[in-house]
Amino acid sequence: MLIFKGDKLLVRDVIFEFDDRPKKGKILRSSEDLPPPWREVPAWCEVDEAHVSQGGAEWLDLRAVWQRWGDRAFVYAGTSYQYMNWLRQARFCSNCAAPLVPKEEDRGLLCGECGRTYYAPLHPAIIVAVERDGKLLLAHNSRMPAGRCSVIAGFVEPGESLEQTLAREVMEEVGIEVEDIRYFGSQSWPFPCSLMLGFTARWKDGELHPDGTELDDANWYAPDALPDIPPPLSISRRLIDDFVTRMSQ
Numbered sequence: 326m327l328i329f330k331g332d333k334l335l336v337r338d339v340i341f342e343f344d345d346r347p348k349k350g351k352i353l354r355s356s357e358d359l360p361p362p363w364r365e366v367p368a369w370c371e372v373d374e375a376h377v378s379q380g381g382a383e384w385l386d387l388r389a390v391w392q393r394w395g396d397r398a399f400v401y402a403g404t405s406y407q408y409m410n411w412l413r414q415a416r417f418c419s420n421c422a423a424p425l426v427p428k429e430e431d432r433g434l435l436c437g438e439c440g441r442t443y444y445a446p447l448h449p450a451i452i453v454a455v456e457r458d459g460k461l462l463l464a465h466n467s468r469m470p471a472g473r474c475s476v477i478a479g480f481v482e483p484g485e486s487l488e489q490t491l492a493r494e495v496m497e498e499v500g501i502e503v504e505d506i507r508y509f510g511s512q513s514w515p516f517p518c519s520l521m522l523g524f525t526a527r528w529k530d531g532e533l534h535p536d537g538t539e540l541d542d543a544n545w546y547a548p549d550a551l552p553d554i555p556p557p558l559s560i561s562r563r564l565i566d567d568f569v570t571r572m573s574q
């Protein structure tokens with residue numbers, strides 16, 4: 326069983342999954358108390374903030390779990406985390422304010438008053454590696470550590486295709502047009518409920534003008550002269566590594 330407290334997971338030495346639910350302390354919610362479809366994801370429970378773990382255990386956020394145990398553990402724990410996080414936020418119907426109850430047929434929530442059904446939200450976002458003449462576009466986001474640069478990303482808005490989102494985000498953030506958009510791969514990103522859809526694209530027209538709010542710097546980088554980039558495992562890093570590999574062939 327995965328034991329969460331807030332956004333952190335209980336871990337001990339080499340394990341992040343425990344045989345039993347905690348016997349002491351208050352359990353706020355648990356997959357074991359939900360109908361069968363809810364128990365088809367890795368078992369989880371959420372303890373309250375006063376919960377004290379026994380010797381040798383520590384609480385890690387999902388990024389740290391990822392660093393320590395890799396992609397499979399991140400996806401495994403991230404799946405349960407997204408359901409747990411949604412259940413603690415989606416407690417009442419946004420149509421009539423009555424309490425929501427977990428459905429028996431699937432992992433949805435049902436309003437007993439007005440009958441409206443809710444499902445766990447997923448927010449798609451594009452992330453794109455743009456190339457120009459053997460160089461890669463990397464930008465510094467004002468929320469990232471100083472000196473750290475990454476590829477362009479942004480959320481899909483209603484009415485948009487993924488290609489339109491990509492073109493809009495690149496134009497808004499750095500002021501250039503792109504072409505030759507190709508799908509690269511995707512990654513679940515449970516902070517709190519994103520799905521990252523990765524692409525590559527080529528520069529078409531325009532010069533770099535960072536928007537000055539979200540991005541305060543952007544440049545074209547040769548594969549042998551990259552700045553500080555995101556750690557391994559993220560799809561942003563996979564896009565950058567893919568660029569470096571292709572340029573070295």
Ligand SMILES: [Zn+2]
Pocket residue numbers: 418419420421422423436437438439440441
């Ligand atoms: Zn309702």
